[in-house]
Structure formats: structure tokens, C-alpha cells
Amino acid sequence: MTTSNGLPIVVIACKVFQGLLEELMPEGMAEQITFLDYGLHSVPDKLNWTVQDAIDSIENPSLVMLAYGMCGNGLKDIKSGQHTLLIPRTDDCIAILLGSYKKYIAEFYATPGSYYLTKGWLESGSNPLVEYEELIEKYGEKSATWIMDQQYQNYERLVFVAHNAQDLEKYRPQAQEVAEYCKRWDFRYEEIRGSDIYIRRLIEVAMALDKKDDEFVVVPPGGKTTLDMFLR
């Protein structure tokens, strides 16, 4: 399948979206799909090189659908080269998983100190409890506790974002286990139903670029992403 202007579609996505994309993308939509590692955003420069390499290795001029946000500036200065890039216009994956930038901002300013858990993040072992266990192995319990306190003591809330009842049931025990550990900083635990609207729209726009609105950034061939394109 190609876009409305005849370009083949190539998808480069963070692994956190793998489940949603595999479920929602029409069969045969993409020529090629690459899921990149979860943790890349913790070193934004590394995320940047990895995404750029993935784009540069696409042989023919394509519409590259990037399932990413700005991700701590990891997506800044990404060059389109011979391709056209399509990216959700958002700070990070949370807005995409909640369904809109507006919803994200509402949640964000209601409780700035929120730590989000999702199916993807739980599967990848990217959560405070696993982090603590890894730190104990490396530094011993005393230092591990100190390091964790330094990083998380200012947060107030642990939010599990689930996209459907099955995920909620299946991953709830794991989320609650993390919540139990996070009680040491008086986190409260909440569950929010995620929305696939943003991802659906991304897929829709990838197949028909003229459906793009200001929820998306499009970079034509020879261009690059800038922070300005994302800020709103």
C-alpha cells in the first residue's frame, strides 16, 4: 500500500506502540516496520542517532511514519533526506497513549508528579521496582535506596494507562506491585483508560497526507525537525 501521493509507507516506532500498531494498522499498509528499543529516550542523543540511522537506511523515497514524540529532544534535528516524515506533534508517548495532547496536558498539570505505566513499559521492565532491583545488584541495598529516593521522591502518583479491559486485568497485579513499592514516597495509585484515537489518526494521515491537521508534523524531503514544529 502507498500513500495518496504514491509513496510507499515505512513505519519506525518505539516498541511501546508495538501492540497498538500491530492491532490497528491495516494489513499490507507498510512496506517495512521497524520497532526500536524502549529505553532509548533516556539518552536523547542515542535515540536521535538510532532513528536517523533507521531513516537513512530506507532505500527508496518513502513516507516515514514515526511513532514518536519529541521525546526529550531525541527527535530534534532529524533529517528527512529523500523521504517525507510524519510525526505526532507531541512531547512524548504519554499524549499518544492517552489519545490527545489536550488530555495529556490536563493530566500533566492536574498532577505534575505523575509516573506513567503502560503495558509496553511493564513488559520492558521499565519501572521503579525493576530499576530498584537492578540497582541493588549493582550497588547494594543502601546505595540503591538512596539513588531511588533521589530520583522519585518528588513524584506523587503512579498511573497505569490501559487500553482495554483485558490489558487492565492482565497487567493490574504487576502495576499494583510497583504501586506497593512506590508507597515509600507516598505515591497514590490510579488507573486511566488509554485511547487509541491518536494512533488511529496517525495511521489515517500516513495513508492520506491531506488529512493532516495541526496534531501532526510533516517534514518534506530535504528538511529536518525543529523544536518549534512541536511546541504549541
Add this chain to the structure above:
Amino acid sequence: MSDIYERLATGILEGEAEKITKLVNRGLKKGLSAKELLDNGLIVGMDEVGVRFKRGDMFVPEVLMSADSMAAGMTILRPILIESGAEMLGKIVMGTVKGDLHDIGKNLVSMMCEGAGFEIVNLGFNVDPETFIEAIKEHQPAIVGMSAMLTTTMRAMGHTIKALEEAGLRDQVKVMVGGAPVDKEFSDAIGSDGYGSNAPSGAELAKQLVSAA
């Protein structure tokens, strides 16, 4: 003598607080000045921490351990620096902006600035523009330092600068900004006086800002 500086720098890189305490005390006993130990040892180590963190060769836990050993060194050196009448460069009001709770970087910059001779008024995190304004009125700092870790919250730095303008305070302070998503382009766009890419360069910037004033 160069040996002790090297060992200090390595101690910082490896995050060995106890070793730093011993080495600093030994250096002082041997007659080295607090400033020499700081500039040629501790800060050299922190510079390297900044480089390695940016490159992805060092992660937050290691940086925290390094910061902790830097703090161990500063605990001994700070009173000596003050007593020796080392040049005091003025006050910095420092805070992580509204909506943002990440304070590790901001605290680290504060410590480096303290080492450089500034007095720090640390406003903490999730600091709204009004609190910055009140603190400027109360403490009359030379510099206001703002930090943000998220692209979502970095906009608040621009809002705070606007609030300073509206309060008629912008001309009496220099503003410096920093944090993972911040770069020079953004710093210029919001009308800040400078940006530091890591903690040591934040302290360097603060020195430049007061010498240019």
C-alpha cells in the same frame, strides 16, 4: 602533587564519597589550598562526568554518586573557601520551573555554582513565576537560574522570563537556563542570557554572566 588532583578527579568519576573526604583532608594537610583542590581535582572530575553523561557512557545513578562525592568534598571545602575570603561572586536564585519535579540537575548546578563562589538561594522544584519574582525582590540576586527536564515544562521558562519583564525585574538580573531538552536555540528564543549544557558549564556560564555585567 598532580597525583592527588588526578585521584580526586577519578574519585568523583567513580562516585567514591569516602575516598574524596580522605583525599581532600590529605590535600589540605599537605598545604594545598581549598581552591586548588576544587578547581584542579573535583571540578575536573565533574567536567568528565558531564561529558560521559551526555555521550550515554554514564547514567543517572552514577551521576548521582558522583554528585554525592562532590558534595562530600564541598562539605569540607565550603567553610574554608568562605573563611579564606575567596571572592564571592553574588547570589543566584535557582529553581526547577512550574510543572517540573526534576531537581537532581538543578541541585548539581547549584553545588557547582557554590564551588565557583556564588551564594545559592534554592527555591526547589515546581516553582511558579510569582515565587521567582518574590525571591528576586527579597534576595536581589545577580542571576536567576531555571531548570526543566521535559519539553512539556521547558515552555514555563519562557513564561517566567515574561513574568519577570512584566514585574519590571528583567533588567536587574541575568537569566540562565538548563536541563536535558534545553539548547542554545531555545535559550535565545525565550530571551535568556545563556544556557549551560551540563552542571560544570552552568557554573562557567554563571561566572561569565557576572563578569560581563
